[in-house]
Amino acid sequence: MSFVDEINKYDPEQVRAGIAAKTVSDVERALSSERLRPDDFMALISPAAEGFLEAMAQKAHRLTRQRFGNTILLYAPLYISNECSNGCLYCGFNAHNRVPRRTLTLDEVERDARILHNLGFRHILLVTGEAPAKVGNDLLAAAARRIRPLFSSISIEVYPMEEAGYAQMVEAGVDGLTVYQETYDRALYSQLHPFGKKRDYDFRLLTPERAGAAGLRRIGIGFLQGLGDFRSDAFFTGLHALYLSRNFWRTQISVSFPRMRPAEGGFSPPSPVSDRSLVQLICAMRLLMPDAGLVLSTRESAALRDNLLPLGITQMSAGSCTAPGGYADGDRSTEQFAIDDDRTPAEVCALLRSRGYDPVWKDWDSAFLDRSAGC
Structure with missing residues (x-):
């Protein structure tokens, strides 16, 4: 059974109503549980939990220390292209936006990669718009091979591929994937994606499963906060993370918390998410997924990122x-x-060290998978 089958069991309106109906007693019961059920998670992301943020934060902090110590993994995105054939209303790469379009040559990819390598990064995220006719699998594979000697881990955040495409990426040295569903609300998803292949909700939703089947070692998911009802989107993100961790237990699952930022096109988020709500989501996700990586990018301000560190964050982009x-x-x-x-x-x-954290540039090497080395 795929996650499409799983999510189709839920009526979105009933989910929203169920979250709104949670009580203080439901929250207290969830906080006392060792392992959360989906119903407990629903309580922790509900309005009833807003008075329990301190207790949630303390428990999230303890769990993170137990599982990850004081480490924060650092990574950087490297954008290869902003070409895009989709019409996502909220994105600066929208095909209708009149912005300069650029696709890097392999030499230019390596030039940017060497700058990031010299800054200390060993984990990199290759990013493109979604225009596979112009920036396809072969170019991405070639880019990964070109920069492979510089990095211990290469992830991609690009257009969804078939399983064979992800197998090609693995062969080229890619070990991770990030893909956001943007919103799990089918009706809203359709409104926000008027044209382009990304309009296919189910194909995008099944992307992590195809990547896991192809052998990718890291899979990151999330939703874009500000598009729809953040509580129901958070609930379905949690369900998705649980599903992936059960079905691809050899793969490290991570969850990101991207909030809308200003972009070309002037899209105004219809449902902005407050700092306080972001705190609630991060803490609740840590309690649901004790072993998942929780990722916070430079979309957020320096002050907020610094203050969110103790709540369960384990990975951050920088520069x-x-x-x-x-x-x-x-x-x-x-x-x-x-x-x-x-x-x-x-x-x-420097900030991380001043707060008692150990910045980690490298926590993985492909040599770990070299079966010829023996033991």
Whole structure:
């Protein structure tokens, strides 16, 4: 049974009503549980839990310390292209937006990659718009092979592929995937994606399963906060994370918490998510998924990222640029969205150490999978 079958068991209106109906007693019962059920998670993301944020934060902090110690994994995105054939209303790469389009050559990819390598990064995320006719599997595989000697882990955040495409990425040295469903609300999803292949809700929803079947070691999911009802989207994200952890137990599952940022096109988020609600979601997700990586990007301000650290965050981007070639050229006219935390990687590292955390540049090496090495 796929996650499409799983999610189809739920009526979105009933989910929203169920979350709204949770009581203080439901929250207290969830907080006392060692392992959360979906119904407990629903209580922790409900309005009734807003008075329990301190208790949730303390438990989330303890769990994170037990599972991850004081480590924070650092990574950086490298944008290869902003070409896109989709009409996502909220995205700066929307095919109708009149922005300069650029796709890096392999030499330009390597140039940006070497800058990030010299800054200390060993985990990198290759990002493109969704235009496989212009930036296809072969180019992505070639880019991964070109920069493979510089990084211990290469992940991708690109268009959804078939399982064979992900197998090609694995062969090229890619070990991770990030893919956001954007919103789990089918009706809203259809409104926000008027044209392009991304309009296919089910194909996107099944992307992590195809990637897991192909052998990718890391899979990250999430929803874009600000598009729809954040509580129901959080509930379905939690269900999705549980499903993936059960069915792909050899794969590390992570959850990101991206909030809408200003972008070309001037889209105004219909359902903004407050800082307090973001705190609630992070804590609730940690209690549901004690062993999952929780990711916070430079979409958020420096002050907020610093204050969210103790709540369960285990991975952070630093010194990010969302424009193709932006690290080498300094040109941000083609960026997907504006970042908020513009500190350098060195400044982020210094902050982490001052707060008692160990910044980790590398926690993996492909040699771990070299069966010829024996033991």
